[in-house]
Amino acid sequence: MKKIAILGSTGSIGTQALDIIERNRSYFKIEALSAHNNIELLKEQIDKFKPRVVTVVDKEKAEILKSKISSKTQILVGPGGLKEIASIKNLDMVLVAVVGIAGLEATIAALSTGNDVALANKETLVAGGQLVMNTAKVHGSSIIPVDSEHSAILQCIQGARKKDIKGIVLTASGGPFRGYTREDLEKVTVEDALKHPNWVMGQKITIDSATLMNKGLELIEAKWLFDLDIEQIKVVIHPESIIHSMVEFIDNSVLAQLGLADMRIPILYALTYPERMPSPVESLDLLKLKKLSFEEADLETFSCLKLAINAIEIGGTMPVVLNAANEIAVKKFLDRKIGFNEIASLVKEAMKNHKPINEPVLEDILRVDQAIRKQYS
Numbered sequence: 001m002k003k004i005a006i007l008g009s010t011g012s013i014g015t016q017a018l019d020i021i022e023r024n025r026s027y028f029k030i031e032a033l034s035a036h037n038n039i040e041l042l043k044e045q046i047d048k049f050k051p052r053v054v055t056v057v058d059k060e061k062a063e064i065l066k067s068k069i070s071s072k073t074q075i076l077v078g079p080g081g082l083k084e085i086a087s088i089k090n091l092d093m094v095l096v097a098v099v100g101i102a103g104l105e106a107t108i109a110a111l112s113t114g115n116d117v118a119l120a121n122k123e124t125l126v127a128g129g130q131l132v133m134n135t136a137k138v139h140g141s142s143i144i145p146v147d148s149e150h151s152a153i154l155q156c157i158q159g160a161r162k163k164d165i166k167g168i169v170l171t172a173s174g175g176p177f178r179g180y181t182r183e184d185l186e187k188v189t190v191e192d193a194l195k196h197p198n199w200v201m202g203q204k205i206t207i208d209s210a211t212l213m214n215k216g217l218e219l220i221e222a223k224w225l226f227d228l229d230i231e232q233i234k235v236v237i238h239p240e241s242i243i244h245s246m247v248e249f250i251d252n253s254v255l256a257q258l259g260l261a262d263m264r265i266p267i268l269y270a271l272t273y274p275e276r277m278p279s280p281v282e283s284l285d286l287l288k289l290k291k292l293s294f295e296e297a298d299l300e301t302f303s304c305l306k307l308a309i310n311a312i313e314i315g316g317t318m319p320v321v322l323n324a325a326n327e328i329a330v331k332k333f334l335d336r337k338i339g340f341n342e343i344a345s346l347v348k349e350a351m352k353n354h355k356p357i358n359e360p361v362l363e364d365i366l367r368v369d370q371a372i373r374k375q376y377s
């Protein structure tokens with residue numbers, strides 16, 4: 001039985017992971033769960049999976065939960081609880097599916113304990129890529145990506161030698177505004193931006209998909225995960241979201257991973273890696289699809305992708321600034337305080353004003369992250 005901890009068990013990835021785990025109860029054992037403040041759902045999960053320990057980040061909500069729980073489950077309180085759960089000894093996998101920079105600290109705690117991490121938190125590798133990869137190396141622990149693109153690449157390189165990889169192609173759906181001009185984008189609303197054509201996801205990542213910042217963050221993650229140069233990573237718009245990414249080898253042979261746009265496939269692969277298990281997702285019907293198409297990404301109109309490439313080329317703490325400023329900008333857009341095109345403007349300004357620190361340690365990353373959030377909120 002695989003002993004699993006899920007950080008962020010009430011979110012989009014967390015609930016889908018539990019859906020898979022519930023269908024395979026003889027294979028997985030839930031040791032620990034965490035929620036930010038959705039204690040109603042967390043209580044249901046405790047009743048169903050009987051974890052040894054849970055943590056609730058919101059202190060008041062944690063107290064309410066304590067009064068409602070009759071089982072033996074231990075309840076930890078506050079952000080420190082995430083690290084405590086991540087550091088439980090001898091877990092087979094810690095699924096890090098929390099949103100925000102808390103994911104970075106939890107990932108480092110898990111890796112330092114020797115626990116493998118199934119990673120579904122963008123901040124971890126975008127803000128702390130070098131630090132996180134070094135931590136994994138030093139402690140002999142692994143990071144298995146949950147994101148569909150990185151999962152696709154991991155699947156395509158099984159059995160391959162690193163030196164045989166020429167590069168990778170990250171596919172992007174193009175989001176709801178594919179083909180729009182900058183002028184068109186001036187007029188789009190929050191509701192328009194939240195209508196993703198293929199994937200059902202949380203609000204933040206849905207907006208990031210509309211601006212193409214999501215692909216920029218994924219490009220940075222891919223660089224660290226697979227130890228690639230930026231020149232080895234291409235982005236191609238693929239509106240059908242059937243090919244989840246590809247790897248090109250030195251003989252110009254290309255391997256692609258295909259499947260329906262359902263996160264339960266990459267989540268399951270991360271939890272069972274390197275093995276596979278039957279999934280509840282439908283089979284891919286190629287005859288129904290008929291064709292797959294590809295377009296060039298428009299970096300002038302969707303400048304967030306270009307900013308992400310700039311940030312990783314500059315390196316140091318610049319991707320920390322990109323990530324934090326983007327999160328603030330997306331929140332402002334969702335709160336209807338700024339327009340869609342101003343998301344990129346805010347990120348660009350924050351990057352312009354930042355003097356990057358090279359090879360940052362955790363404290364540097366957290367300090368820069370906090371400073372940017374304070375300055376631009």
Ligand code: MG
Pocket residue numbers: 147148149218
């Ligand atoms: Mg993705």
